[in-house]
Amino acid sequence: MIQLIKDTLISQVVTLWRVFVHAFDKTDTVEYPDVQPQMAARWRGRIILSRDPDGEERCVACNLCAVACPVDCIALQKAEDEEGRWYPEFFRINFSRCIMCGFCEEACPTNAIQLTPDFEMAEYVRQDMVWEKEDLLINGTGKYHDYNFYRIAGKKIGGKDKGEARNEAPPVDVRSLLP
Amino acid sequence: MAKITVDGIIYEVNPQNNLLQECLSHGLDLPYFCWHPCMGSVGACRQCAVKQYRNADDKTGVVVMSCMTPASDGAIISIEDPQAVKMRSNVIESLMISHPHDCPVCEEGGECHLQDMTQMSGHNYRRYDFKKVTHRNQNLGPFINHEMNRCIACYRCVRYYDDYAGGTDLAALGSHHHVYFGRQEEGTLENEFSGNLVEVCPTGVFTDKTFSEHYTRKWDLQTAPSICTGCGAGCNTTPGERYGTLRRIVNRYHHDLNGYFLCDRGRFGYGYNSSDRRITEASIVSVHDDEKGVRKTLTTHDAQRQFDAMTAGDVVGIGSPRASLESNLALRARVGVKNFYAGFSAEQQQCSQAVIAINREQGLHCPDIRTLEQADCVLVVNEDLTNTSPRFALALRQAVRNRASQLAADARIPLWQDAAVRELAQNELSPLFILSPQGTRLDDVATDTFLGTTASQIGLLGEIAAAIAGSGSGLAQQIATALLNAKHPSIVSGISAGSVELIQATANVARALRQRRPDLAAVDICFALPEDNTMGLALLMEEGGGTLEQALQRLASGNADAAIVLENDLTLRATPDAIDAAISGTPTLVVIDQIHNAFNVRARLLLPCTSFAEQNGTLVNYEGRAQSSHQVFPADAALRPGYEWLTPIDPLSSALTTSETILYHSAQTLPAFAGAEKLLPARTGIAALMKSPRQSHRYSGRTAMSANLNVHEKKQTTDRESAMSFSMEGLPLQKDASLLSAAWAPAWNSNQAISKFQDEINGELKQGCKGAHLLQRSLPPQSPVSVSTNNTSNVYFIDHIFGGDELSAMAPAIAARSVGAYLCVGEAEAKRLGLQQHGRAQISSGSYSAELPVLIRQRIAPGAIGIYCGGEINRHAFANGVSISAVAEDGNVLARSHQMFDELVINDSVNHRAMGRG
Numbered sequence A: 001m002i003q004l005i006k007d008t009l010i011s012q013v014v015t016l017w018r019v020f021v022h023a024f025d026k027t028d029t030v031e032y033p034d035v036q037p038q039m040a041a042r043w044r045g046r047i048i049l050s051r052d053p054d055g056e057e058r059c060v061a062c063n064l065c066a067v068a069c070p071v072d073c074i075a076l077q078k079a080e081d082e083e084g085r086w087y088p089e090f091f092r093i094n095f096s097r098c099i100m101c102g103f104c105e106e107a108c109p110t111n112a113i114q115l116t117p118d119f120e121m122a123e124y125v126r127q128d129m130v131w132e133k134e135d136l137l138i139n140g141t142g143k144y145h146d147y148n149f150y151r152i153a154g155k156k157i158g159g160k161d162k163g164e165a166r167n168e169a170p171p172v173d174v175r176s177l178l179p
Numbered sequence B: 001m002a003k004i005t006v007d008g009i010i011y012e013v014n015p016q017n018n019l020l021q022e023c024l025s026h027g028l029d030l031p032y033f034c035w036h037p038c039m040g041s042v043g044a045c046r047q048c049a050v051k052q053y054r055n056a057d058d059k060t061g062v063v064v065m066s067c068m069t070p071a072s073d074g075a076i077i078s079i080e081d082p083q084a085v086k087m088r089s090n091v092i093e094s095l096m097i098s099h100p101h102d103c104p105v106c107e108e109g110g111e112c113h114l115q116d117m118t119q120m121s122g123h124n125y126r127r128y129d130f131k132k133v134t135h136r137n138q139n140l141g142p143f144i145n146h147e148m149n150r151c152i153a154c155y156r157c158v159r160y161y162d163d164y165a166g167g168t169d170l171a172a173l174g175s176h177h178h179v180y181f182g183r184q185e186e187g188t189l190e191n192e193f194s195g196n197l198v199e200v201c202p203t204g205v206f207t208d209k210t211f212s213e214h215y216t217r218k219w220d221l222q223t224a225p226s227i228c229t230g231c232g233a234g235c236n237t238t239p240g241e242r243y244g245t246l247r248r249i250v251n252r253y254h255h256d257l258n259g260y261f262l263c264d265r266g267r268f269g270y271g272y273n274s275s276d277r278r279i280t281e282a283s284i285v286s287v288h289d290d291e292k293g294v295r296k297t298l299t300t301h302d303a304q305r306q307f308d309a310m311t312a313g314d315v316v317g318i319g320s321p322r323a324s325l326e327s328n329l330a331l332r333a334r335v336g337v338k339n340f341y342a343g344f345s346a347e348q349q350q351c352s353q354a355v356i357a358i359n360r361e362q363g364l365h366c367p368d369i370r371t372l373e374q375a376d377c378v379l380v381v382n383e384d385l386t387n388t389s390p391r392f393a394l395a396l397r398q399a400v401r402n403r404a405s406q407l408a409a410d411a412r413i414p415l416w417q418d419a420a421v422r423e424l425a426q427n428e429l430s431p432l433f434i435l436s437p438q439g440t441r442l443d444d445v446a447t448d449t450f451l452g453t454t455a456s457q458i459g460l461l462g463e464i465a466a467a468i469a470g471s472g473s474g475l476a477q478q479i480a481t482a483l484l485n486a487k488h489p490s491i492v493s494g495i496s497a498g499s500v501e502l503i504q505a506t507a508n509v510a511r512a513l514r515q516r517r518p519d520l521a522a523v524d525i526c527f528a529l530p531e532d533n534t535m536g537l538a539l540l541m542e543e544g545g546g547t548l549e550q551a552l553q554r555l556a557s558g559n560a561d562a563a564i565v566l567e568n569d570l571t572l573r574a575t576p577d578a579i580d581a582a583i584s585g586t587p588t589l590v591v592i593d594q595i596h597n598a599f600n601v602r603a604r605l606l607l608p609c610t611s612f613a614e615q616n617g618t619l620v621n622y623e624g625r626a627q628s629s630h631q632v633f634p635a636d637a638a639l640r641p642g643y644e645w646l647t648p649i650d651p652l653s654s655a656l657t658t659s660e661t662i663l664y665h666s667a668q669t670l671p672a673f674a675g676a677e678k679l680l681p682a683r684t685g686i687a688a689l690m691k692s693p694r695q696s697h698r699y700s701g702r703t704a705m706s707a708n709l710n711v712h713e714k715k716q717t718t719d720r721e722s723a724m725s726f727s728m729e730g731l732p733l734q735k736d737a738s739l740l741s742a743a744w745a746p747a748w749n750s751n752q753a754i755s756k757f758q759d760e761i762n763g764e765l766k767q768g769c770k771g772a773h774l775l776q777r778s779l780p781p782q783s784p785v786s787v788s789t790n791n792t793s794n795v796y797f798i799d800h801i802f803g804g805d806e807l808s809a810m811a812p813a814i815a816a817r818s819v820g821a822y823l824c825v826g827e828a829e830a831k832r833l834g835l836q837q838h839g840r841a842q843i844s845s846g847s848y849s850a851e852l853p854v855l856i857r858q859r860i861a862p863g864a865i866g867i868y869c870g871g872e873i874n875r876h877a878f879a880n881g882v883s884i885s886a887v888a889e890d891g892n893v894l895a896r897s898h899q900m901f902d903e904l905v906i907n908d909s910v911n912h913r914a915m916g917r918g
């Protein structure tokens, strides 16, 4: 009995003491918007589409982000340039539905789609929360600087022939019987 | 029945099959690549390894290839044995060592058998650190993309393309790990069934080029079970839609008809749906003085009002063999039977009636396509099947292999031992005889091809019938003997010659055979039909109504207030003069159609109607099998199904507004359609409470796809007509194929998931709907009737798979492989007329004439003159013989035709080639 009172009561008192001490801590909240909070780089806010180190659009319109999205707020259409490169003809995110879960970023095989620390996306008109590719595409690599999907994939695109991707041998000569 | 034990569980199996097939039949997941349900095993990929034990005491066992091991009674195997699992994961790892990092930019992704099998076999990370082998691709024409890097060398493509479909221009080239699957030279894949490579290749090497142009992942396509509109065979398809346009067509398994394969017209002909020649809005030609002759658009509401006002009086209705049964029925209900006329040309109507009568005659039997494949002696009369009902031709290529099956059975080699069976049979083929005015694409596997005009074919058929009855000689005797000796003889013809005499003469052979072969329950005979609903309209005409000729005469003589023409380009069905006279005699011409054509531009009121993918409808195939084609996606608001425009004004019959009520009503009231109500999905059980979704459970982008127009999402369109919904809500039919659209099963994302819906591999679909047979054998058996022909015309009309069908010809990919109209003659004839190869000739008949490029062929009936109309010239103008004169050469040869001509005459130089690669 004594033991029980000791265990519970002491714990209660300690907790009360800790809460009291917090009253003298430095505050975490800031006077937003006069003071801007410090956001971690991994914060999941406004979504962007990035470019690869060559400055080309990273997104290859594979649709994986769209299918991973639990609220289905990403829609896009694949297109292809004359030299075989896939890219999105349109890419739309309905931010009024987006729950900033980051699944799209997880799913993206090219690091194209990324969530950024920006959270200031409120609008007076809901329609304005529908963003198109022109609104989403930035002029840089975002959080991931080096990855260049098309330098690894085997598909030939402008500026990269067959056999020129990472770890590829030159195209075989079908007519040769040599090993 | 034998029993095998798989991982401790006993299964009943058919010992004729191999272990892989039986495991899959029982729903077990066992990875495979090179085995194909229709092509058997070759043991090339080593992916299907399992452990086999000698007996219950054997604890060690040996790893065997399940596809190469018979499912013999008492066999004990394990799929889960660690050694077998390890073997499979090693095999997939080695298959993947040179695989490109392509999935995100690969059209196969998301429905890739290689992805599925890689997951199933448990391979994740590439450990191989050396360089990947790479290949250059080839441009294989407008249908197929080539990305050779993705090949795993399973050999399925060449086994399908060469061995199964009879192609000659795809081969395994190169050697060792450099082996390359492609053409010797870059160029269009010639075979008419090349599209099936898309599904046969388990990887993304061969993909659908037309689909890639507006690519969407499989999970994002809205799909519904549909029927091909390319010809009267009734192949089952799964069209897919995204963002309001049709994106592609893939095969939908039908046990009796198409099985796993479609022809290229059926697969790539969908493009007309989004053609810029689609009629997208209602329009009317003004009659007011100030703007006389100007065509003005109408809102749907105004159009319907105008339509009802214009067609209130004495109205002629002309149906169509390419419109659904429902639309034809609605038209008939609207105008009344006595004002309803067939939309066939005169010969088409007579011929299809003759075909129906033969399909009703006892002692004869109309084979489905699978039965045709089992024939061991085939006589093809006049029809160039590859170009009219292509799927038949693919079936006949299998039929000639029944000799090989026979030899294998004698040698006790199981049929799934594909390489062994081919090796055994070498060049031995079952007899196939072809009667035709010109060389056909099946000549390479034919025992003999008789080249003759319609009249001489009728003559030969008479001789064959006589030879069967007992007296004959020469070729007739040879054919008769083959038919008499066959276990399962089949006769295949069609109506493209437009000759009832030819049909009767063909039936006479079957009748003579029936008399001599009492052992056969019935003699198989069938007739290929051109349009998707030719049989449906022909059956409807049995219930009353007039011919097109009568309709045109009535219109020409001014005996009607208005005419409604349903989905029909009448300029293809009668002479220009008859059409002109009818149009000028018609006060108000209303046309309901999908595509602008030479006829409907002349309509006063033009109403846009939905395509097959935008409406529900019933189509009746060549056998008299009615099948439902379901709406795939909601059409643009301005488009309506024909039957909706035609909703009766009379309030009493206004219940007939949905496709289901129309079909149900006609099944109840019209004897020809008794039994058609079986097509309507059962409204009992769970299906009564929940619809079946058209969208997959991972359909994406639903809250964004129309957000650019309005961020507030629309309510999903409700389908008031069918048992399916335009959303992902509802009850997906996981193992029940009654409303199966895109086949999918857990871990099986490719179309090969179909095995999960079959009662056994290659078996019937579980709960599947195979259609309702409308024709009963109700007429007594007949003796051969006497056929006399006064048809001495040496003109015959050529068909082409690409461009020969009105609608699919508008698809860009099909158009890229079409030729324009041309004239075809033999060498002697060309010399006589002074014609030059690829030169030009003037043909004339009465007041009609046309100038056509000339093709001189070696394989053509003596004296015959072939005309390909190519949608440019009117067949009926030249049907009764033509006079020909050469046009002076201006050196301006049609370049496109020139190249296409080279392709067209491939079969001029056929040899009886060896089956198999070589």
Ligand code: SF4
Pocket (backbone or CB within 6 Å): A058, A059, A060, A061, A062, A063, A064, A065, A066, A076, A104, A107, A108, A109, A110, A111, A112, A113, B104
């Ligand atoms: S997952 Fe990445 S590459 Fe694929 S569509 Fe989305 S953003 Fe583009």
Ligand code: SF4
Pocket (backbone or CB within 6 Å): B099, B100, B101, B102, B103, B104, B106, B107, B108, B109, B110, B112, B113, B114, B115, B150, B202, B203, B204, B205
């Ligand atoms: S073939 Fe399959 S595994 Fe290979 S890249 Fe294409 S989708 Fe990926």
Ligand code: SF4
Pocket (backbone or CB within 6 Å): B150, B151, B152, B153, B154, B155, B156, B157, B158, B181, B200, B201, B202, B203, B205, B206
């Ligand atoms: S191309 Fe496709 S079907 Fe042909 S061997 Fe390669 S993976 Fe197999």
Ligand code: SF4
Pocket (backbone or CB within 6 Å): B228, B229, B230, B231, B232, B233, B234, B235, B258, B262, B263, B264, B265, B266, B267, B389, B390, B391, B392
């Ligand atoms: S054979 Fe006829 S029905 Fe079958 S896919 Fe080809 S065109 Fe369509």
Ligand code: FES
Pocket (backbone or CB within 6 Å): B020, B031, B032, B033, B034, B035, B041, B042, B043, B044, B045, B046, B047, B048, B049, B065, B066, B067, B068
């Ligand atoms: S499926 Fe058995 S070895 Fe390929």
